[in-house]
Every structure is written in structure tokens, then in C-alpha cells.
Amino acid sequence: MTLLHNIGLYILMLQKMFQKPTKWRVMKDLILKDTEDTVVNSLGIISFVSFFIGGVITIQLALSTTGSFYPDYLVGYATRETIILEFAPTIISIIMAGKVGSFITSSIGSMRVTEQIDALEVMGINSINYLVFPKVIALLLYPFLISIAMFLGMLGGMVACVYGGYSTMSAFIEGIQTDFIPFHMTYAFIKSFVFAFILATVPSFHGYYMKGGALEVGKASTKSFIWTSVSIVVFNFLITQMLLG
């Protein structure tokens, strides 16, 4: 019952997000600020994680595909497929659920606890539009982050592969170019847009409707991470089944 109630409340929140819009001159500043908070400030961690995880993926693939039975380019090919199809869009989104999601929940939750949301409401401002909508728009740039993750993941893989002595650079690049299906990029970016929407709205929901004090803000952040990750995993399955199944 609680789950159904929360799903209903979430849908109502989405509906209210598009009603009574905030003045453009105010909204413009909010979008820029949220873009900085959610996208620009995530560049560092995304780059770092992508580069090293890309390297680890390649080393593990190289170690399990040694021997004359496998072609040399296979490591590059498998690295590309893993990074484009799953690592960059899905695993990075789960990392972002921890970084950006908990930031969104705790910042909106703190506003709830300190009556800042009430202050917006009594002024006649649609607080959901004011707080959530700019985050949704800011995260439209999320596929840009995913592109960087894809590039750095493969770069990390190539560095690990070549300098680790597992394969040559030309074989790795040949693998990256072998049997490339452009639709896989479309699929990855469709997933990125859906995950961006989840990343903006699910943590906002947990922050907006939280009750209690500082302790509950922490609990709401944890809960928000769990539900954002669960939603990403479920939608990942559904989108994959629909587009590739």
C-alpha cells in the first residue's frame, strides 16, 4: 500500500512540476546553478572512475581471453561493447545516484526541515516547479557526461591493455572498430536520458516529501539512493528488452 501511495504521489509530483511555471528570469539562474551542481561538478569523479574501471575491464577481459584461440582484437571489441552498452550508461548512473541523488535529496530535505519550502508555498510559488524542474532541465546534459565516460573508459582500457602488455595498440583500436553497430550508441543515449530523468526526480521526491529533522534527512538520502538505483536497474532491463530484445 505504501509503495502504491508513493508511486501515486510521485506521479502527482511530476504533474505539478509542469504547472504554474516560475518566471523565466528566475528559472534561468536556477537551471545554470543546477547544471553546475549536478553535471559540471560530477565531471571529475566520472572521468576518474571511467578511466580506471575501463582499465580494469580490459585487464580482466585480456586475462580471460589469452591464447591463440582468440583473435588479438577481441579485447578492444569486448571493452567497447561493455563500456558502451552497460558501464557508461548504467554503472555511471548508479554512481551518480550516490553522488547527485543524495545531494538533491539532502538539499531539498534540508529546505523542508528549515521551512524554506513552506516559505515558497506561502509566497504563492509552485515549489515543485521551482525546485525540481530546473534539475530535470540541467540533467538533459547528462548524455554529455556519459559520452565522456565512454571515451575515457575506452582510453583507460587502451592504456591498460597496451602498457600492461596484453595486446598492441593497433589490435585494440581494430577491436574498437570491429562490427560497430551505431544503434548501440542510440540505445545508450536513450537509456541516459531516462536515467537522467530518474536521477533528477526520484531523489527530489524523497527530499520533498520527507518529514522530521536532520536525522531523517540522512535517512531520506539513503532511501533515495536505494530507490534511484532500483529504478535505474528496472528501467535498464525494460529498455534493453524493448530496444535490443
Next chain:
Amino acid sequence: MIKVINLKKSFNNKPILKGISCEFEKGKTSLIIGQTGSGKTVFLKCLLGLHTHDEGQIIFNKSNIQQMNENQKMELKSSIGTVFQGSALFDSMTIEENVMFPLRMFKNMPLDEMLDRVNLVLKRVELENSNKKMPSEASGGMQKRVAIARAIVNNPSYLFCDEPNSGLDPKTAIVIDNLIKEITEELNITTIINSHDMNSVMEIGEKIIFLKNGVLEWNGSKSNIFKTDNQAVTDFVYSSNLYKKVRKMYLEQ
């Protein structure tokens, strides 16, 4: 003027407000007092529209809030200034941005004009030269004054204050009380203060409403409160020995 008729509100079938009727006059400072759990915060939130009441009527200047359309409600809300218990300043904005916020949201004024208006109200609450400070850099008293400045920057017709001097030292509390009273008279607005501070009652309570268990138990002025023989009011107001002595002296005089 605000008129409340038979206001009722329940949460989970538990009645919190049990039919409150009263009036708040223009240009006067009205206080809602009562023990914790008496329903005064719920009452204030119903007046502010943060809670939807179950029964009864709230009439702002002859307009029933329930019969208003969305635009009328918006117009009403933009004529209300609110000072929250914890000040509720936007902590990502400077003091200047906080005070300017209602102007940015509701007025189509050029930036220069908005800044002039902000500086004027900041001067009124004695906070000149604090424009660029963040709320976290301001003391409790300063934060309350910023909240008052933000509440009056739009020239409101109504000012609601939820325990405006809670957490403040007695001297600063009196400064805030007097500031609210002066602003009420200057702007000729309807001011409602939710308080359980007896200093406020004695200093600025031109009209006092005493709530007990969701019922309006007593109402009168600060001079009436000395003379009342209502047991619930005297138990609450004169719970300290100091106030008992003050009352005794007042009655002897």
C-alpha cells in the same frame, strides 16, 4: 481584516481545531497564544493556506478563501508576508538576494529599483551594509530581521509571524517585537503573531487569542489579561512567580 468562522481541522480523525471563530483587525498586532499542542501552529498554517481546513470559513477582506480561484489565491498570497519560526531564509542566497526574492518573483521591476527597495527595507530593520552576507554568517536576531525585511519588501497587507522571537535573548526579542509592532502601524497592515512568549503578550498584544485544546478559550487585550479570572488563561500566563507578582502589583494599582 481577517475573519475566521467556525474553523475546524483534523489529522487522522483526531480533531486539532474544534470550531474557532475570531477577527483580526487592520493596523493592529494580534497574538495567538497557548500551550504547546493547543493548535496554534495548525491555526496559523490554515490561515496561511499551508493546511486545508475541513470546515468553516476564512475571510480576507470580505473574500472567502474557499471561493477564490487560483489567480485570486495567487494575488492574495503575494499580499501576505510571513516570518517563520526558524526564519526560513534561503541558505544558498545572500541577505540581499533573500530580501529581493519576492520582488524578483512577483514584480516586473528593473534591478536598480529592486535594489533601492531592498536597501530601504534593510535600513528599516537596521541591517544596512549586510547585503552581501550569507544567512549562515548572521546571528539569530539578524536572521529574524532579514526574515521581517523579506516579509515586508512587497508591501504586504497581512503579516504572519510564527514565534518570531523564539531562540532569541530577551533584549533582542523585545527589539523584534517592537519592530513588528512599528511596521504594523506604519504600513497599516493586519499582523498575526503566534507566540508563547509572555513578554510579547505584555508588550505588543493589542488583541490576544488564547487557544486551549483546539478551542478559543479566551480573547481580549493585554490590559484585559491582567483582570481576567479565566483559570486556563491565568494558569498559562501567570505560571511564573514573576508574572504573578506583576499581576498582583497591577491589580493593586
